[in-house]
Amino acid sequence: MTDSLQPDLPGPDAGSPASHRFALFLDFDGTLVDIAERPDAVVLDPATLDALVRLQHRLGGALAIVSGRNLATLDALFAPFRFDASGLHGAECRLGERTHFEHGVPTHFRRMVDDLKHRFGADTGLLVEDKGKAVSLHWRLAPERAEDALAAMTAIVADLGGAYRLQHGKAVAEIVPVGASKGVAISRFLAEPPYRDRCPVFIGDDLTDEHGFEVVNARGGLTIHVGAGPTRAQARLASPAEVRARIARWADGEPIGFVPAKVPASSTAATVPTTTELL
Numbered sequence: 321m322t323d324s325l326q327p328d329l330p331g332p333d334a335g336s337p338a339s340h341r342f343a344l345f346l347d348f349d350g351t352l353v354d355i356a357e358r359p360d361a362v363v364l365d366p367a368t369l370d371a372l373v374r375l376q377h378r379l380g381g382a383l384a385i386v387s388g389r390n391l392a393t394l395d396a397l398f399a400p401f402r403f404d405a406s407g408l409h410g411a412e413c414r415l416g417e418r419t420h421f422e423h424g425v426p427t428h429f430r431r432m433v434d435d436l437k438h439r440f441g442a443d444t445g446l447l448v449e450d451k452g453k454a455v456s457l458h459w460r461l462a463p464e465r466a467e468d469a470l471a472a473m474t475a476i477v478a479d480l481g482g483a484y485r486l487q488h489g490k491a492v493a494e495i496v497p498v499g500a501s502k503g504v505a506i507s508r509f510l511a512e513p514p515y516r517d518r519c520p521v522f523i524g525d526d527l528t529d530e531h532g533f534e535v536v537n538a539r540g541g542l543t544i545h546v547g548a549g550p551t552r553a554q555a556r557l558a559s560p561a562e563v564r565a566r567i568a569r570w571a572d573g574e575p576i577g578f579v580p581a582k583v584p585a586s587s588t589a590a591t592v593p594t595t596t597e598l599l
């Protein structure tokens with residue numbers, strides 16, 4: 321099957337396949353894998369892993385995972401493969417063998433994480449996820465405690481001073497370095513080969529992905545939101561199962577393409593039309 325080309329997309333080098341016009345960025349939780357009760361309960365099925373490897377090859381290497389997880393966890397989840405990746409909502413970036421860390425880990429941050437673990441470590445409802453340079457407090461197992469958990473994390477961020485920010489997510493509040501965002505991470509990839517000069521495509525499901533959607537929209541790329549709810553993304557897929565099916569088809573050689581929607585610069589998340597048609 322031949323690749324679909326859009327006339328206003330950047331062109332590939334002479335002789336390279338049309339799929340080399342695209343750079344694909346994929347969120348992990350809620351996009352590639354279904355949401356589970358606990359962070360350690362997610363499963364990436366072998367067929368999707370195989371499809372990702374084939375798709376990465378088809379894209380000439382321009383495929384990166386952009387996640388809130390840290391790089392070490394992502395590598396374990398994708399083992400034995402090691403994809404280009406950004407972790408911790410953009411605070412870590414690895415392209416090939418080069419790894420960039422947005423921040424060090426100050427002692428007072430680690431002390432705070434230890435306190436948090438001490439406070440909630442034995443809790444059966446709230447779960448502390450220690451990610452090294454970031455930390456999450458999950459309430460999926462105790463939704464009735466969402467308000468208290470969020471208040472605790474908000475107070476901690478305030479105590480930390482300006483170097484950290486709160487990242488809201490699905491039944492979770494996370495504390496991440498203030499300069500980190502998925503938009504920053506995607507821009508970083510797009511400055512380097514093989515991502516440079518390509519049309520970015522980003523698929524994600526959560527609030528953190530909106531930063532990435534903003535950057536990709538501004539570069540004339542394609543943004544796809546997984547599931548319902550307000551978003552800046554231009555198109556939707558209903559579920560991670562639909563994402564996995566799409567990835568399998570792209571890996572098998574189906575056209576990677578779309579009819580770009582017009583996204584007015586002044587649009588807010590609630591008003592952006594989601595009319596982009598995936599090919």
Ligand SMILES: O=P(O)(O)OC[C@H]1O[C@H](O[C@H]2O[C@H](CO)[C@@H](O)[C@H](O)[C@H]2O)[C@H](O)[C@@H](O)[C@@H]1O
Pocket residue numbers: 347348349350351354355356357358359360362386387388389449451456458460489490491492494526528
């Ligand atoms: O950017 P992502 O790859 O989507 O990562 C965002 C966060 O995902 C994980 O938490 C979420 O998924 C868990 C497993 O399905 C779920 O139990 C939890 O309620 C969700 O918030 C992960 O644990 C976080 O570290 C990521 O930042």
